[in-house]
Amino acid sequence: MSSEIGATIALPEPELLFSAERESYRDIHPLRGLARYGPYSNSFFVSNPIQIATIAPFGESHRLNEFMRDLDQSFRPTERTDYLPDWPGFSKVFGTRKAAADKSCRVELDRDLDELLRDSELPHLVLVERLVRAIQQIEAHRTAFDVLFVYLPERWGAAFRGVEDDFDLHDHLKAYTAAHAIPLQIVREGRALSYPCKASVMWRIGLALYAKAGGVPWKLADVEPDTAYIGLSYAVRPVETDKPRFVTCCSQVFDADGAGLEFIAYDADATEMQVQRDNPFLSRHEMFRVITRSMLLYRRRHGGASPRRVMIHKSTEFREEEALGCFDALPTCNEIDLVQVVGDVGWRGAKWDRDRKDPEKQLADRFPVRRGSLIGIGDREALLWIHGAVELNQRTHFQGGKSTPQPIKLVRHAGHGGWEDTARAALALSKMNWNNDNLYDTLPVTMSYAQVLARVLKRMPLLGSSAFHFRYFM
Structure with missing residues (x-):
């Protein structure tokens, strides 16, 4: 496996769509787009x-x-x-x-x-x-x-x-x-x-x-069609509880345009789970159940059609049994990407530019690494700066205004090709949290929503078999 650090790729800031009828109603700034065009669901709310x-x-x-x-x-x-x-x-x-x-x-x-x-x-x-x-x-x-x-x-x-x-x-x-x-x-x-x-x-x-109240503020503007994004998160109840200790939480199944459907959650069979450092891992059978039910939600929204591509995000590694369970549940899917999203990494970066007066010299930039900067660090790993500087309102905007932005690490456990599509999806999904007023989250919504869901779900006495809608957990 190569450990060579690749060249930096600069991904553009994803645009958001604010109308179901007008493709021109788009902006990279969520609040400016709302103020200019109104919400995406304006015509049918x-x-x-x-x-x-x-x-x-x-x-x-x-x-x-x-x-x-x-x-x-x-x-x-x-x-x-x-x-x-x-x-x-x-x-x-x-x-x-x-x-x-x-x-x-x-x-x-x-x-x-x-x-x-x-x-x-x-x-x-x-x-x-x-x-x-x-x-x-x-x-x-x-x-x-x-x-x-x-x-x-x-x-x-x-x-x-x-x-x-x-x-x-x-x-x-x-x-x-x-x-x-x-x-x-x-x-x-x-x-x-x-x-x-x-x-x-x-x-x-x-x-x-x-x-x-059920409204859709915005959707992603430029997306790969027939793609489903799934975020997995597991909640572990305290040992002393009398409820089932493990909850498997599948966060919302997102359409290609970032629109969230319901999500599924249920108490997993403890006999089919392994725990390492408080991180549960599913058996092949349990993972098959989770992904199969997730696809049922997707097909219900799309007239019975299955996605051409499925990208699954998880904060922990995909064990072989989990990967096999995903493949079992997606036999007709052309592309399956299993991507571990690591939010806390030791990497940092600083932006340097050539000195205009002396091209042989380099100077530290006044602003941090640009959001959307992507660097491959091996065959299976890449660094993506979801948090970083953005050109906004003809000025450079750095969310939070201080600190050195930390990249997330993307680890591919299944899938092939370059990193651009995988990173572009994560970057776009970081703008799909409707529960705050920021330009973006520091994680794709598949992961940030999954963490919220898992935290709340472990306090619910009965999960049942029905699907949930995320607006009740926001």
């Missing part, structure tokens, strides 16, 4: 207005109501000004209105909750019990709302996590609401209501609200 149910502390519903009204106001950014556009108002961006749901869907928590949380040795259990009770009250009127907003003040911060157990309030609430098909938006006081940059908050919450 049916929830108008989007009805919002609310849960708030006693006597504080007005704070959440004021925040919801702010979504209709315009704001100029005071941070990330090289990236964030002005927020013009929810209806102007998304072409649909939002409204408070019926009074039956607006609940305030008990008056004595602050005192109970202050006096309890286990405040997280008290808070989650009261919140779940309130959600159950609203759930009785499920047809009257589209998305549920829950306001959490910072004074309850001690109850957001358990001290000695694996408790996380966010994940626990998501697990409950996802199991009951309720899209949930948690509104933290410090991260939303009192956050200093209103434009940033409105872009984040507005985008999440639209996607959770």
